[in-house]
Amino acid sequence: METISSALRLIYDLICKGDIDNALWEVSELEQDLIKNAPGLTEKYHLKTYFVKWRNRLMRTHNHNFSLVLEEIELLANKFENIVIY
Structure with a gap:
């Protein structure tokens, strides 16, 4: 079992390491799982919007300043600390 928070933290770590391809893959996997x-959780918290926004920002190869994406991931990771993905 994995929590949403742990999946978000994995994405956060991949972005910090510069492993953008794997971060993008993990974003897609998390979106599909949710x-x-x-x-209902995806709709209530507009998570699809976050995922699209993150993918767009991460795919901009000329911009390596991902601080906004990291801040959003951190906020959501704290919000979904104990929610498990089955």
Whole structure:
């Protein structure tokens, strides 16, 4: 079992290490897991909007300042600390 928070922290760590390809993959995986297992949560907190925004920002190769993405991930990781993805 994995919490949403741990998945977000994994994405955070990958971005910090500069492993953007794997971070993008993890964002997509988390989105798919949440759509499948917690669609109400995805809608309530507008998570799809976050995922699209993160992918767009991370794919901009000329901009390596990902501080806004990291801040949003950190806030959401704290918010979803104990919510488990099945």
